[in-house]
Amino acid sequence: MITKKIKDQLRFCLEKGKKISFLVGAGISAESGIPTFRGEGGYWVVGSKNYKAQEIGTKKFFDVASHEVLKFYLYRKSVTEYAQPNESHFMLREIESLIEDNFALISQNVDSLHKKAGSSEDKTYLIHGDHDFLRCGDDCSTELYPFPKDIQLKSRGKDQLTEDEIKILKCPKCGEDLRPHVLWFDEYYNEKFFKKDTVLRISKQTGILFILGTSGETTLPQIIAKNVLSKNGTVIEVNIDDSYFSDLLKNKKNGMSIRSKSSPFLLELKTEIEKLVITL
Numbered sequence: 001m002i003t004k005k006i007k008d009q010l011r012f013c014l015e016k017g018k019k020i021s022f023l024v025g026a027g028i029s030a031e032s033g034i035p036t037f038r039g040e041g042g043y044w045v046v047g048s049k050n051y052k053a054q055e056i057g058t059k060k061f062f063d064v065a066s067h068e069v070l071k072f073y074l075y076r077k078s079v080t081e082y083a084q085p086n087e088s089h090f091m092l093r094e095i096e097s098l099i100e101d102n103f104a105l106i107s108q109n110v111d112s113l114h115k116k117a118g119s120s121e122d123k124t125y126l127i128h129g130d131h132d133f134l135r136c137g138d139d140c141s142t143e144l145y146p147f148p149k150d151i152q153l154k155s156r157g158k159d160q161l162t163e164d165e166i167k168i169l170k171c172p173k174c175g176e177d178l179r180p181h182v183l184w185f186d187e188y189y190n191e192k193f194f195k196k197d198t199v200l201r202i203s204k205q206t207g208i209l210f211i212l213g214t215s216g217e218t219t220l221p222q223i224i225a226k227n228v229l230s231k232n233g234t235v236i237e238v239n240i241d242d243s244y245f246s247d248l249l250k251n252k253k254n255g256m257s258i259r260s261k262s263s264p265f266l267l268e269l270k271t272e273i274e275k276l277v278i279t280l
């Protein structure tokens with residue numbers, strides 16, 4: 001899977017101080033038992049018990065039915081809470097420790113698994129937020145609040161929020177409902193919460209970008225890949241299926257699509273990088 005082209009580009013990046021970046025999505029957490037968004041059983045396919053996903057994943061919906069939205073996220077958190085990182089998360093951490101400042105991890109996943117695997121927070125850019133935090137649903141401040149421990153996680157559609165939980169889920173500053181710290185369909189990327197400017201800057205310093213386990217339906221990842229290509233960087237997509245990126249990379253000399261699960265690919269990549277680092 002790790003072709004000569006990939007090896008040469010990795011060497012070039014390490015010699016010239018270019019970034020070796022990883023852009024990942026829900027596919028890399030699938031082996032940890034977390035549903036993807038658009039695959040079979042995916043969150044956006046199944047939705048909440050009572051509402052369609054595109055409806056519940058919006059600020060507009062939160063503004064009229066905040067408790068429904070909080071219940072849905074408490075259900076999603078019940079799935080991620082006990083999930084453990086898999087080989088993909090661990091290999092990303094290993095690669096980070098091998099190449100240090102050349103490394104950047106841009107993740108769309110809010111599931112805490114990079115953190116649990118030990119990836120460092122300063123090289124992990126969570127561009128869709130983080131389930132471990134809430135923030136004011138009325139934007140009274142930019143403060144992030146750690147997820148309260150005494151909230152019971154919910155099963156899909158059945159459990160209700162208790163009166164006590166409703167009180168705990170209020171902004172300590174203004175008393176409005178707290179919201180999950182995630183990016184919704186009707187919201188925009190920004191630097192403050194989602195590191196938009198930082199990851200765009202990184203994309204322009206990237207010599208090789210590995211895109212793993214994402215369908216590529218969201219705009220910032222699409223721009224990141226195009227930026228890398230426009231600066232003559234190499235883009236490698238690793239996915240079990242076709243994605244937006246398969247089309248983007250078709251017939252591009254500095255692009256390649258590899259049909260594989262992410263974990264065996266990352267295992268091989270880590271071994272190659274290990275060999276490379278010794279020779280430099």
Ligand code: APR
Pocket residue numbers: 024025026027028030031036037038039042044108109128183212213214215216217218238239240241242243260261262263
């Ligand atoms: N290895 C590699 N790829 C995999 C694996 C695997 N083991 N399992 C699934 N995939 C691929 C699927 O083929 C699919 O292309 O992962 C991709 C998952 O796609 P989505 O479900 O669309 O998830 P993602 O791309 O992360 O979604 C992006 O959309 O609504 C938003 O905020 C949400 O962060 C999410 C964003």
